[in-house]
Structure formats: C-alpha cells, structure tokens
Amino acid sequence: MSPLLAVDNLSKRFRGLVAVDRVSFEVPQGTIFAVIGPNGAGKTTLFNMIAGNFSPDAGTVSFAGERIDGLAPDRVCRRGVGRTFQIVRPFPALTVEDNVIVGALLHRHHAHDARAHAHAVLRRLDLYDKRSQRASALTLPDRKRLEMARALATDPKLLLLDEVMAGLRPTETDRMVSILKELNRETGLTILLIEHVMRAVMALAARILVLHHGAAIAEGAPDEVVRNAAVIDSYLGAEAVT
C-alpha cells in the first residue's frame, strides 16, 4: 500500500544554515508518526514545508500519491492536511465555537451544518462547555486543544501537530494522549506529531523519526529508537533510558 505522506530528500536552507538536510520518511495511512529531536533540529521547518508555509529548496512531498510541495498552505489544507502551530494562533476575538466553525466551513457551505460539526469536534476535545468563551480568554492548554479542534473540523486525512503537549500537566498529557488514540482508532486519522514529551511519544507513536541539525539520524519503532546510541547521545541523554 502506498503511504499517505511521503517525504523524499527534503531540504531547506536559510542563508548559510541548513535547517533541513535531505530528510526522507513515509507515513502509512492510519498510523501515528512522531518526529523528535533537540531544539533547532529543523522539526518545525519540516512541518512548514509539508503544510506549504515554506517551499523546499530540494526534495518532494507527496500526499495521497500527489505532489504537494510548493503549494500554498490553504491548498494543502484543502487536499486534506490539517495543522496546529507551535506558537498557538487561534482567532483571538472569536469564540471557541466560531473558531471551530471557521474550520468546519471549509467543506460545508452553511453555517448551520458547520455549527453541528463544530459541536461534535468540541465535544470530542472536551471544549464543548467552553464554546461561548473568547479564544483569547482560554488557558494555553485549552488554546492548543482549540487549534486541534479547528484543524480537525476541516476533516483532514492527515493531522500535523506541533508540540501540542508542551506546557501540559501530566494528567492533561494523559488525557491528550487518549484523545489522540481515540481519534486515530475511531476515525482512522493519520497523525504526524512533533513532540518533546517522550512519555506521550512512547505511548502514541508507531514509528519515530529523530532529527539532529536538520538531518535524520534515526528512524524506527519507539523501542529501537530510544536504544539508539546516536539518539541517546544527541537528544535523550543516558539517564532517560535507564
């Protein structure tokens, strides 16, 4: 079966700095795939190239068998890729509900239908009770979930999550992990996530890609990756494994 997302030899440089260096990987349909690595490893740049915010200097991104590299972000989204931002950007003056309705309207033409869909998404992400609040009034964890809700409302086939666990308490992390697992299991949603919280990564990901200085230094099942010497050396640290 061909993968839902295929990244091939993708590179991006900012002046002298090679942010992403010939990275290749494939995400099969219906799986959860994690990208980890130290700060500045190029994870968010990689995301921005997949989502269309940057066009790559070299390499290709294929989604559902078609090239999407170089497409504008809105067109990538219309193909079926939803995303969140590392630094959250909900629509601050709009209510939680309206934020999600905007996403739901992508494939629905009437506000009425979009509202019903938005409510379903908000319930799934435990935000339904806060639907009348302004997005700017939410706490950071809620805003992260709101961004997820907004992206989910566009009915993506692939969801890109950029550090949605950061800043969450352990219980909130566990809740988020179970929400993502549920989504993946029940709707078949494919998820690609950047994450630092290893506890979440280990619980979720079927496969992990490790970036360091823009290059892929390891890829594999979670158990293999956390035992990889190069990964321990550059990112996890020896004490994480013992």
Place this chain on the structure above:
Amino acid sequence: MIARLVDGVPLRVLLLLGIVVAALVLAPLVASDYLLTVLIVILYFAYLGQAWNIMMGFAGQLSLGHALYVGLGAYTAAALYVHFGIGPWIGLLAGVPTAGIAGAFIGYLAFRFRVGGVYFAILTIAFAEFARVGFDHLNWTGSTGGLFLPVKQYAHNDLWRLRGQPVMFYYVLLAATALAFIGCRALLQSRIGYFWLAIREDEEAARSVGIDTFRYKMVAVVISAVMTSFAGVILAFYYNNLFPDQVFHIERSIEIILGPIVGGIGTLFGPILGAFVLTGLAETLTSALNALGVDLPGAKQVFYGICLLLVIVAMPDGIWPWLSRLIGLDRERP
C-alpha cells in the same frame, strides 16, 4: 431567510430595533427642515460606515481612501445625467461597476503583491489622490470648475430621476441603510463572514484552515466599493454639485471611518450608532454655538477630535460593545 436573520437575537433587541426603525420612518412627519437635513447626513454616514466596516471591521483591511468609491459613483451617475439625461438608477449601472472595478484593481495590486497593513492603507490613499488629480483635469466632468446638476424648485418628488425635496433623499438613504444593515448581518452569518473574521484575526492561521485569503479579501473590497459608490450617486443628486477637491479629498475618507471607529469597528450597530453620536452631537454643538452668537470655525473638527480621544481612552472597542455589555448582550455575536 428572515428566520435565519433573527435567529438568536433576543426579543428585547428586536423590540428596540423596531422602535428605532419606526421612529426613523416617522421622523420626517415631525422634524423641522433643519433636523431633516441633519438626519440625512447621519444616514449617509451610517450607510457609508457600514460599507467601510465590511473591509476593515470584517476582513481587517484598512482603507483610508473610500472617498474614491464615493466619487466614482457620484461622478459617473452625475455626468451621465448632465450629458445624456440618463437617470440615476440607470447611471448606477455604470457608476457601481466602475467603483467595483477600481476596488478590484487596488485589491489585486495589494493582495497579489502582499501589501498589507499600513502600506495597504497608504495605497488606498494614493488611489483616491490619483482620482482627485485626474478629475481635476477631466473636462468631461467639469475639471476643477465642478460638475453641476440642473436644479429648480420641485413641487413633486420624482423618485425615478431623484429630483425633489430632502424628504425623498431621507427615505432613500433610510432604505439603503436598513438594507446595508440586513445585508451585513446576513454576510456575517454566512460562510464568507466567518472567513473574513478569520482573515482579520490571523491571516496565516486562516490559510492553515484552507481559506483562500486572496479571494475573500478581494470579495470584501469589491462589495465595500460597490456599496460605497451607491452613496456617491445619492450625494451627487442631493447636493447637485461635485468638485474633485472636495469629493476625493482625504478628509472625506476620514469622515467615513470616524463613525464606525466611534461606534465600534466590526460590529453591526457601531457604524449607525457612531454616525448618530458624531453627526448628532456635532450639529447640536454647532447650533448651540450659533444660538449663543459664537462663531468658531473648526469647532466641529475640534469636537470630532475630542470625541475620538474620549472613545479611545474610555471605550477602546467603541460605544456599541460598551453599550451591549450595559444592556446585557455581550454573549451574543455583534
């Protein structure tokens, strides 16, 4: 359609709205000639504020050159009337598309080349200035000498040719303001309205949920320009004279935006409320000064300045958001 428009609006708001509309419909029966002319100015700015608000309040694109669209509507309809005897409602069919095309051109230039924020505002000023200088040299429309519509005393109101007494213009503007209000409400409740608000709030985030921001910003500019140009047609036939230096002057553009700013940018009631507050109080001030025998040129401008200062300091979101909190409507969408 009607059911959808009033969906979720509390009964007391509908009642209040009904009372205001009834009062405005009946006003000419009791209003003096002077009061009627003040009300005409108020409705004119309420309508224009509503049109400008689509661009700035909904889609977040600051235009400081809306006098351009007023002028294009005014000059096109007036010139067709003066030269060919074509009535304003037919003239509209030329004036409104002209303004729409001008808006589309400016929008295309700006949005295609990612000109945003302050630079976009400067671009809109520039085009209004181009028009001012251009019309100064356009003999067909009387250049600097002005374009005059033939005037005589009218015993009857000729609605088809917009020749008649102020009361006719009052009702035309009242209908236009009401339609603009209803239209804006419908737009805000529709897909396009949500997309505009998303673009206003965060354009990059809007793109990330699949919104073609270029397209929807273009639609906002064109709708706003088209609506604005209709007010221009009324302006031409109400005042019967047009001078480029007056019509296209940046001061005209600023006057248009003061109402919505004072009333509340992005709200439906703001532009109307702002027009009433600003024009109403300014005229009260002028007549009070006249009654006292004080002649102070520029008093109105100083008054506008003070109003703006007060609103910015005390109610940074404008009067309507404050008022709606006061009457307990803050949980509703504007």
